[in-house]
Amino acid sequence: MDKRAMHGIIISVQKKVCDVRKKIRKFASGTGKFFKNPKKYISDYKAAKKAIISDVYTPLVHNPENLLEVNNLKMYFPIKAGLLKRTVGYVRAVDGISFNIKKGTTMGLVGESGCGKTTVGRTILRLYKRTGGQVLFEGRDINKLNKKQLRLIRPKIQIVFQDPYSSLSPRMPVGEIIGEAVREHKIVPKAKFNDYITKIMNDCGLQDYHKDRYPHEFSGGQRQRICIARALALNPKFIVCDEPVSALDVSIQAQIINLLKDLQREYGLTYLFISHDLSVVEHISDTVGVMYLGDLVEYASTEMIFHNYKHPYTEALLSAIPMPDPTYKMNRIILEGSIPSPANPPSGCKFHTRCRYCMDICSKQKPKVIEVEPGHQVVCHLYDKEQLNSLGIDPEEIVKHEK
Amino acid sequence: MSKNKFHLSALTAVFKKKAVAIEAKKAHYISGKESRRISRTNRRITNRIEKERKRKHVPESEYLSVMRDPNNVVEFDNVHTYFFTDIGTVKAVDGVTFDVPIGKTVGVVGESGCGKSVTSLSLMQLVQRPQGQTVEGEIRFNTGSKVYNIVKTPTSVMQTLRGNQMSMIFQEPMTSLNPVFRIGMQINEVLELHNPEMTKTEVKAKTISLLELVGIANAEGVYKMYPHELSGGMRQRVMIAIALACNPRIIIADEPTTALDVTIQAQILGLLRELKDKINSSIMLITHDLGVIAEMADFVVVMYAGRIIEKGTAEEIFKNPLHPYTKGLLMSKPIVGKKIDRLYNIPGNVPNPINMPDYCYFKDRCVKSIDVCNGQYPPMIKISDTHYVACYLYAAKEEK
Numbered sequence: 001m002d003k004r005a006m007h008g009i010i011i012s013v014q015k016k017v018c019d020v021r022k023k024i025r026k027f028a029s030g031t032g033k034f035f036k037n038p039k040k041y042i043s044d045y046k047a048a049k050k051a052i053i054s055d056v057y058t059p060l061v062h063n064p065e066n067l068l069e070v071n072n073l074k075m076y077f078p079i080k081a082g083l084l085k086r087t088v089g090y091v092r093a094v095d096g097i098s099f100n101i102k103k104g105t106t107m108g109l110v111g112e113s114g115c116g117k118t119t120v121g122r123t124i125l126r127l128y129k130r131t132g133g134q135v136l137f138e139g140r141d142i143n144k145l146n147k148k149q150l151r152l153i154r155p156k157i158q159i160v161f162q163d164p165y166s167s168l169s170p171r172m173p174v175g176e177i178i179g180e181a182v183r184e185h186k187i188v189p190k191a192k193f194n195d196y197i198t199k200i201m202n203d204c205g206l207q208d209y210h211k212d213r214y215p216h217e218f219s220g221g222q223r224q225r226i227c228i229a230r231a232l233a234l235n236p237k238f239i240v241c242d243e244p245v246s247a248l249d250v251s252i253q254a255q256i257i258n259l260l261k262d263l264q265r266e267y268g269l270t271y272l273f274i275s276h277d278l279s280v281v282e283h284i285s286d287t288v289g290v291m292y293l294g295d296l297v298e299y300a301s302t303e304m305i306f307h308n309y310k311h312p313y314t315e316a317l318l319s320a321i322p323m324p325d326p327t328y329k330m331n332r333i334i335l336e337g338s339i340p341s342p343a344n345p346p347s348g349c350k351f352h353t354r355c356r357y358c359m360d361i362c363s364k365q366k367p368k369v370i371e372v373e374p375g376h377q378v379v380c381h382l383y384d385k386e387q388l389n390s391l392g393i394d395p396e397e398i399v400k401h402e403k
Numbered sequence: 404m405s406k407n408k409f410h411l412s413a414l415t416a417v418f419k420k421k422a423v424a425i426e427a428k429k430a431h432y433i434s435g436k437e438s439r440r441i442s443r444t445n446r447r448i449t450n451r452i453e454k455e456r457k458r459k460h461v462p463e464s465e466y467l468s469v470m471r472d473p474n475n476v477v478e479f480d481n482v483h484t485y486f487f488t489d490i491g492t493v494k495a496v497d498g499v500t501f502d503v504p505i506g507k508t509v510g511v512v513g514e515s516g517c518g519k520s521v522t523s524l525s526l527m528q529l530v531q532r533p534q535g536q537t538v539e540g541e542i543r544f545n546t547g548s549k550v551y552n553i554v555k556t557p558t559s560v561m562q563t564l565r566g567n568q569m570s571m572i573f574q575e576p577m578t579s580l581n582p583v584f585r586i587g588m589q590i591n592e593v594l595e596l597h598n599p600e601m602t603k604t605e606v607k608a609k610t611i612s613l614l615e616l617v618g619i620a621n622a623e624g625v626y627k628m629y630p631h632e633l634s635g636g637m638r639q640r641v642m643i644a645i646a647l648a649c650n651p652r653i654i655i656a657d658e659p660t661t662a663l664d665v666t667i668q669a670q671i672l673g674l675l676r677e678l679k680d681k682i683n684s685s686i687m688l689i690t691h692d693l694g695v696i697a698e699m700a701d702f703v704v705v706m707y708a709g710r711i712i713e714k715g716t717a718e719e720i721f722k723n724p725l726h727p728y729t730k731g732l733l734m735s736k737p738i739v740g741k742k743i744d745r746l747y748n749i750p751g752n753v754p755n756p757i758n759m760p761d762y763c764y765f766k767d768r769c770v771k772s773i774d775v776c777n778g779q780y781p782p783m784i785k786i787s788d789t790h791y792v793a794c795y796l797y798a799a800k801e802e803k
Contacts, residue, residue, distance in 0.1 A: 112664040113635075219752060220515075249514045250691055254735035254746040261745070276664060283737035283746065306739060320669035321739055322694030326717040334673060335666045338634045 062139035067238055067270045068124070069100040074132035075116070075123045079343060091343045093119040095294035096133065101238075101287070106264065106271040108285030108302070110278055110317070112339050116294045117274045118162075121240040124272070125157055126150065137238070155185045158231035162243040164223035168215040174201075174226055175211035182233050197233070203266070204229040205259060221252035225259065232263060240272045245280060257284060278321050282306055290314050293342055293350045300376035310378040312355050349381065357382060359393065438489050445487035449533040456557065466555040468543050475545060476653050476685045477503040477526060482540035482554075484518075484525045491757040495521040497709035498540070500783075501702075503653060505545075508679065508686040510700030510717070512693060512732070516753055518709040519689045523655045526687075527571055528553060528561050544569065546652065567597040570646040574658040576638035580630040586641055587626035590614070593648040613644040616681075618674055636667035640674070647678060654679075655687045660695060672699060693736055697721055702789070705729050708754060708764040711783075715790035725792045727769050763795070771796060 060071045076090035093116040101107045109117045123130050126142050135142045137157060145153060161167040168177060179197050182188065188196045198208050204225045215223060224244060231239050241260065245253040257280065263269060275281050281288060281302075288305040290298040290313065298311040309315055316333045335354045340346055346353050352362035361381055370383045381387065388394070433441075471478055484496040496518045503509045511519045524530045525537050526544070542553040546568050551560070573579040581589060590610045594601060601609070607626075614622035617640040630638060639659060646654050656675065660668040676699065679686055688699055696703055696717070703720040705713040705728070713726040724730045734747035751768035754760065763769070766776045775795040783791045784798050 112666060221752075250693070250732060251514060251735050251749045254737075254748040257737075258746055258748060278665065279737040279739045282739055283743070317665060318739065320665045322668070322672070322692065322698045324693040324697045324721060324733060324736060324738065326697045326700075326721050328697075332669060332673075334669050338636050338667060 060134055060136055062136055063100070064139070065102055066100040066136075067103045067138060068272075069134075069136040070120075070124065071098050071134040071136070072096045072132065073098070073120065073123060073130060073135060075119050075128055076131040089343055092294050092345060093342055094123060095345075097289075097291070097294075097296040098133075099287075099289055099296065099299055101270055101272065103270055104264070104268050105286040106273050106284055108281035108288040109272060109274045109291060110276060110281050110288065111291035113276065114339050114342070115291045116342070117276075117291055118242055120291070121159065121242050121272060121274050125159055125240060127159075155181070155187065155234035156236050157238045157240070158234060158236040159240040159242060160224075160227050160231050160244045163247050164220055164227050165247070167227060168223060170215055173212050173214055174206070174218075177215070177226060178229050178233050181230070185234060187233070187235055200229050200233045203263065204232065205255075219252075220248050221255055224248060224252075224256050228256075228259065228263070232267070236269070238270045238272070240274070242274045243276070244273075246275065246277065253280070260284065278317065290317065293339060293345055295350060295379060296377075297351065297379050298377065300373075304373070304376050308376075310372055310376070310383060311351075311380050312357050312382070313351050316354075349379075361387070361391065433490050441491060442489045445489070445492075445534070448538075449487055449536060452536050452538070453533050458557075461555075461557045466552050466557070466560070468541060468550050468552040470543055470545050470550050472502065473545070474504055475502045475543075476505050477545070477687070478541075478543040479522070479526075480541040480543065482522070482525060482537060482542055484521050484530060484535065484537045486531075486535045488534060488757075493756045494709050494759065495535075495756070496525060496537075497759075499706070499709075499711055501704050501711060501714055503685050503687055504702075505652075505685060506679075506683050507701040508688055508699050509702045509704060510688045510690065510696035511704045511706060512691060512696055513706035514691060514753060516756070517706045519706050520657055522706070523571070523657055523687060523689055526553060526653075526655065527565060527569060528556070528558070529565075529571075544653075563597075566593055566651075567649045568651055569653045569655065570649070570651040571655040571657060572639075572642050572646050572659045575662050576635060576642050577630075577662070579642060580638060582630055584629075585626070586614075586628050586630065586633070587611075590641070590645050590648060593645055597649050609648075610644075613648060614641070616647070616678070617641070617644045618670075619644075635663055636670060639663060639667075639671055643671075643674065643678070647682065650682050651684055653685045653687060655689070657689045658691070659688075661690065661692070668695070675699070693721075693733060705732070708756070708759065710764065710780075711791075711793065712765065713790075713792045713794075715787075719787070719790045723790075725786065725790075725797060726765075726794050727771050727796075728765050763793075 060069050062069065073094055074096050075094040076092055078087040079089045079091060080086065081088045097120065099107065109120060111117050119128065122128050124135050124142070130143055137153065140153070142153070172180070175197055178200060179193065182196065183193065197211065201208065201210065206222065206225055206229060215226065218226065228244070244260070245256050248256060260271070261284065264271065271284075273281060273285055285302050288300065288302050289296050290305065290311065292313050298305065298309065298314050305314060306318065309318060316335050319331065319333045333356065337354060340350070340353060346363070348361075348363045348365050349355070349367050352358045355362065359381060365381070367379050367381045368384060370378050370380070372378055372383055479499050479501050482496055482499045483494070486493040486495055499518075499522055501509070511522065513519045521530060521535075526542055530537065537554045540554065544551045544553050544564070546564070551564065553561075556564075587607070587610055590613060591606050594606045594609055611622045611626060614625055619625050619637065619640055625633070625637070625641070630641075633641065659675070660671050663671060672695065675686065686699070688696065690696060700717050703715060703717050704711055705720065705726065707728050713720065713724070713729050720729065721733070724733055728749070731747060731749040735749065737743070737746060749768055750770075754764055754767065760766070761780070762778060763776050763781055766772050769776070773795060775798070781793045781795045781798065783793050785791055786797065
């Protein structure tokens, strides 16, 4: 073999050995720290963790008009890596959002997939343990309840899941699916149990003889009715509807939406309606929140969102809806690219990478929540007049220029 | 005496209830004997068709045909695609007739299970065999030089057409790409198969230009990526690139945007429209979203339970819907900017596909049914040159 080549191989092997040694030293230094002073190491680690998830908010004062109040809610999912499964980062699924829902009204939550809508719904129900913030249900912080108290409050907050094909147990007859929790929570006395289930099923448009059937015998629309009946049977005050009509056909969608509206009128229910279909949200909700990458970018009454939208993202979302009218000419704003990763969100305003009105400041500074009109909140630099004045930018000019 | 009578009436009531329950069960129940008999007859039918299909050296004259109108790419002529199952024959497509003109987009709408996907699969000859068979009718496909009758075309010839002259974009980009091959290789495969004269470097260059064509900025990078590294919208773009690889004469888009977000949907639809003009091919767009159809399609076909109930230009269907089902579909969709208190919903459900009634399939759900509806299935009634509807409500007007 050629001497030179031999030499090259030796050098490369030496380099590799060096690399491995470095890695070992790095690892040992970490563990060494741990063994030197375990208490300090752990407290340091916790402090670092806390710094990432800073839980700063002013506690809410409960307003009796509101059934649900959400204050700076955060839900981070840890990313674990390495041999010791240490947390190396966080997926910021929900990054500090606040809203409240009045009794007997519906709030719609819209946004692209992956923006954290479903996580909000689940965190409110305490199906996930929240990272930060406050969720008040009738003035009580859901996250501070103990097991017993939580059990008492569970029947009052229910959820209807997106996919009726996978959210029903295939081994239970429908009567049992609906009745299981009723029996468990002792909603009605035993003697009235059967009549009660029948009544709930009738209310949801199911027949008495469906009780002994299994979920596979039903169509998609009917399954979604079973899901709604299951939630309704516990006499809830608040239902989270997590995309209840997305998996259904158009004509069946209309049936389910009408059913939800009728039930709201009859029982005085409050809904959080999560959907990516804006036309459905407009039809059913009283207030709408638009989410982007874990942030609530615009929050107002339905009318304001659909007719007097402010945030550029809302504008783009609304313009993307296809209209069932071939002669309708629309001024479509097509957003470039797709939603960035929530594990590594863009700096400043998270939307600035796709925004067509993007300014210099957008990538540097996080925008504040601005109340444009009473009850209309926007998180965008374009409407922060004081700041723009100090920078000498006229927002109208930017908008005009783009249009 | 009176006590006895009461007992009797109570008993009869119980029996009646049971009888009703048994009757309800019977409608879905088939005895083992009956099921075996059905499967035997099914096998006889499918074996006969399969035998005919598997012949070697089928003469060209058998599967070549003539177009009714040379300006069409595809003509569906009274197509019947049946599925022979053990509980009975499912007539998934039952006499469908429509044309796809060159350079136009035809939208097919309907609820799930109405046969819109099976119609497109029949065109590609991709219906699950042997239980699924196109038993009657002609699907004429115009390649420019020759006209094939897809129903009779042998598989070996189909392989030269499929992916080359006609291609398909499937609903779920997540499941229709192979997870163990790189994106580049999956596009190369199509090109290599249909263009054996191309060299490897030519194929790669073409693949990269295709990726650029569908709006992927980092084409060189994506060429080496695996499907899981891409987002849903990007995967759908790759699927479109594969479909476009050989400049097909017709692209079948089977719910191309159902699995995507509104913003990504807008991107993909814009791309499809742009590309259609660029390579001058036709699109057959299958979806249940009326908004997408209105935006994309020149002609619309509305299907219900395996049959076409209304067809016409997009303007005719959306501005002047005639069939009660089309009207119901249009009314049941909430529209942004239009405030209504209650959505219209079509009463009832889609009928069981195994035992279809002899009368109009929509009669039981129709709010406008008249006496004639109890008779035969209504024929297609001509309203204008392009607008046809299958409903007796308009037959009477025509006669007057």
